[in-house]
Amino acid sequence: MVSAWETAGTVRDPELPMLTIADLGILRAVREDGDTVTVTITPTYSGCPAMREIAADLRQRLEQAGYRHVDIATELSPPWTSDWITAEGRRKLQAAGIAPPAASDSRVTSGPVPLALTRAPVAPVSCPRCGSAEVRETARFSGTACKALYACRACLEPFEHVKEF
Amino acid sequence: MSEAWSSAERESAVTDFDEYGAYESLAHSLETDDHRWAFGTGFDDPLAGIDTAVPDGVDAAALAACCLGLGDDALIYSHRLQQWVTRAPELEEETALANIALDLLGQARLLLTRAAQAEGAGRDEDQLAFFRDEREFRNVRLVERADADFAELTARLLIFSAWRLAVFQSLTRTSKDPVLAAIAAKAVKELTYHRDYAAGWVIRLGDGTDFSRAKTQAALETIWPLVGELDLGEEVTGVIDAVIARATLTRPAAAPLGLVAGKSGRDGTHTEAMGYILAELQSVARAHPGARW
Numbered sequence: 001m002v003s004a005w006e007t008a009g010t011v012r013d014p015e016l017p018m019l020t021i022a023d024l025g026i027l028r029a030v031r032e033d034g035d036t037v038t039v040t041i042t043p044t045y046s047g048c049p050a051m052r053e054i055a056a057d058l059r060q061r062l063e064q065a066g067y068r069h070v071d072i073a074t075e076l077s078p079p080w081t082s083d084w085i086t087a088e089g090r091r092k093l094q095a096a097g098i099a100p101p102a103a104s105d106s107r108v109t110s111g112p113v114p115l116a117l118t119r120a121p122v123a124p125v126s127c128p129r130c131g132s133a134e135v136r137e138t139a140r141f142s143g144t145a146c147k148a149l150y151a152c153r154a155c156l157e158p159f160e161h162v163k164e165f
Numbered sequence: 166m167s168e169a170w171s172s173a174e175r176e177s178a179v180t181d182f183d184e185y186g187a188y189e190s191l192a193h194s195l196e197t198d199d200h201r202w203a204f205g206t207g208f209d210d211p212l213a214g215i216d217t218a219v220p221d222g223v224d225a226a227a228l229a230a231c232c233l234g235l236g237d238d239a240l241i242y243s244h245r246l247q248q249w250v251t252r253a254p255e256l257e258e259e260t261a262l263a264n265i266a267l268d269l270l271g272q273a274r275l276l277l278t279r280a281a282q283a284e285g286a287g288r289d290e291d292q293l294a295f296f297r298d299e300r301e302f303r304n305v306r307l308v309e310r311a312d313a314d315f316a317e318l319t320a321r322l323l324i325f326s327a328w329r330l331a332v333f334q335s336l337t338r339t340s341k342d343p344v345l346a347a348i349a350a351k352a353v354k355e356l357t358y359h360r361d362y363a364a365g366w367v368i369r370l371g372d373g374t375d376f377s378r379a380k381t382q383a384a385l386e387t388i389w390p391l392v393g394e395l396d397l398g399e400e401v402t403g404v405i406d407a408v409i410a411r412a413t414l415t416r417p418a419a420a421p422l423g424l425v426a427g428k429s430g431r432d433g434t435h436t437e438a439m440g441y442i443l444a445e446l447q448s449v450a451r452a453h454p455g456a457r458w
Contacts, residue, residue: 047271073214077347112400139257141264
């Protein structure tokens with residue numbers, strides 16, 4: 001029998017549809033109690049516009065799997081970090097031409113957040129097509145909140161990079 | 166072309182496009198009673214499932230006031246940033262500004278929802294955003310101005326995001342309310358990117374051509390009177406001064422904009438720009454209360 005976690009884990013992110021919500025690390029908990037299931041998800045960014053679609057998709061799939069009561073709960077703490085993207089998720093991003101994030105530790109601090117006055121990339125990024133580390137950041141924001149725009153100096157292709165967050 | 170397609174062809178094209186199922190689920194959800202608000206996101210409780218009781222020892226009225234002020238700052242400034250969409254000088258900047266506006270709108274939704282819970286009067290984020298009058302808004306006056314040019318945009322974004330980042334970083338440690346602390350911890354990550362973006366532009370423009378330098382200095386002079394309303398503290402002042410120095414600009418000496426009968430933005434007294442923003446922000450919701458699509 002397929003567990004509720006496995007069913008919930010098949011839901012894809014509408015904005016990064018090569019990833020499931022489990023790959024992305026936004027599926028936090030699935031609790032079964034008889035024919036009731038409570039799924040806890042966390043937004044990547046405060047304004048993530050995909051939460052509603054994800055919640056609707058979760059509800060539909062779990063109801064189809066036979067759960068009569070599906071509760072979707074939100075969790076804000078601890079806040080989502082790009083470190084929660086699984087190894088499988090990183091492989092899928094790379095295969096889709098999106099450079100996965102490096103470790104985000106450098107951006108977490110308990111005191112004042114230091115100001116970075118350089119245009120240097122936050123973390124090392126390599127081209128997902130040719131593997132070259134000779135890349136440049138063309139914009140720190142992209143089509144979705146979680147990505148930046150890059151270009152490769154070796155193969156000249158533009159690509160997206162999931163930001164360290 | 167599309168008229169020549171048979172319905173089977175159209176269906177097949179849609180199926181190919183929807184190989185991942187995201188649109189299918191959206192279509193399914195629209196068939197149910199789960200309608201969207203015409204002017205909201207339809208995800209009607211951004212704090213669903215979170216323990217939202219106000220903990221013992223927390224002053225609910227003070228918590229509501231704090232969330233309302235910070236939520237209103239984000240809501241009104243997000244609206245101003247959204248007005249740059251289709252007007253930004255380059256596509257990359259437009260994308261950046263839309264993303265920053267979206268982050269702030271997300272923060273506004275969480276904070277207004279928390280404010281409504283702490284208030285305990287049965288209101289929700291939409292009632293707070295769309296059905297309050299000008300004097301009930303508690304945002305600082307800095308966020309109300311319409312940007313005259315890109316230099317003003319970057320100068321104000323620098324000051325706003327440097328200040329907000331420090332306020333939220335402090336709230337992650339000092340808030341006795343765990344929900345506000347959690348909202349702040351998420352926002353800190355977002356605001357770090359916003360501040361870096363704005364600082365990068367202020368330096369690029371200030372340390373650029375004579376023309377861009379003059380425009381950026383003029384932008385600082387224009388907005389400086391509105392900065393007096395913010396409690397910047399040593400840290401934020403240090404950050405802003407460091408950027409101004411690197412940009413070869415001068416910190417303005419302009420006096421703060423005066424209070425009106427002892428009141429400022431946090432007390433509900435706003436500049437003349439505020440009425441126009443609210444007219445645009447609220448008119449659809451007020452013309453069609455409760456509308457769904």
